[in-house]
Amino acid sequence: MKKKLIRISTVPMSLSGLLTGQLNFMTTYFEVVGISSKDGNRLQNVNNQEKIRTIPVEIKRQISPLNDLITVYQLYKVLKKEKPFIVHSLTPKAGLLGMIASKLAGVPNRLHTFTGLIFPTKQGFIKQILIATDKILCYCATEIYPEGQGIKNDLINYKITSKPLKIIGNGNVNGININHFNPENFGFDFISNLKKKINISKEDYVFVFIGRLVKDKGINELITAFNELHPHLDNAKLLLVGDYEHDLDPLEKDTIDIINTNKSIISTGWVDDVRPYFAISNILVFPSYREGFPNVVMQAGAMGLPSIVTDINGANEIIIPNENGIIIPSMDKDELKDAMLKFYNKDIVIDSNTCRALIVNRYEQSILWKAQLHEYQTLK
Secondary structure, three states, X not given: OOOEEEEEOOOHHHHHHHOOOHHHHHXXXXXXXXXXXXXXXXXXXXXXXXXXXXXXXXXXXXXXXXXXXXXXXXXXXXXXXXXXXXXXXXXXXXXXXXXXXXXXXXXXXXXXXXOOOOHHHOOHHHHHHHHHHHHHHHHHOOEEEEOOHHHHHHHXXXXXXXXXXXXXXXXXXXXXXXXXXXXXXXXXXXXXXXXXXXXOOOOOEEEEEXXXXXXXXXXXXXXXXXXXXXXXXXXXXXXXXXXXXXXXXXXXXXXHHHHHHOOOEEEEEOOOOOHHHHHOOOEEEEOOOOOOOXXXXXXXXXXXXXXXXXOOOXXXXXXXXXXXXXXXXXXXXXXXXXXXHHHHOOOOOOOHHHHHHHHHHHHEHHHHHHHHHHHHHOOO
């Protein structure tokens, strides 16, 4: 009989998106169960996509002590019934509540992967609350996995835990499907037609950003930098691929006005498949304030694109300066503008084959899956 592995996330998109394919891979070795909020049909989609059993438990992202206590109790009941060998949580809220419930239920192996830390960018009382909750999480967990070296350093420097911290493989939670993210999947005619469709000419130099259009992703700086550069660039376009979050992390009004009025800025909104937009671009610009281990930077590299990234966790591990991109200070519009201009003027030239090779050799999906499996199989 296979031992039972339960993966917990706050929302099902984390299971289906961040762990695409990995859960199904693990079914060869474990009975795999997914726990997350129901979120419409999305948890059922995890069931269908990964061919695993799923159990809905409502986990609210917002801080809500009463609801959180109810969630811990519901998780406790599920875990007592399921009797898993391993519970492995992924996202912050699911990690805290899942590890508490797992400890109370007597689960022998309680694992949590930190995919990012919120508290380093916060101040005052909120920061102390977040530090305290991460300490509780780590106290309840038996194994703790930072997604990358930067997260590991923060956990150590803030004294979140004295337990051993282990990075799986070369970092990241799922690696990159290098056959899926491959520029050879998109031919000349496809690229030409897509460019024509969204008003990009074959002579245009295309800067692309892919992600949420929010303050924390550095969009205010990116839009200002491009807008200031634009009069001096004959044939440059800025392609924004992603949705706004007007309630949670809104952009400045001036930024939105520029996006709406500058005809060289093209905003696609949400897309299901980002690969075509890498295929028509020259370089990824990713000026985020904080990350865990950004998938989009790996995806860009696998598609043969260099990246301009800020000096933050994860991004500064993926990018090797002048080999597959450059690293600039965070929140610095002038440095960002200078970096964009250097690439546009070909003062910096980076080989697309090198960009792809650096991702393939370090982050190919099967490498990480096998490393994670080995970690599971060493548990007692």
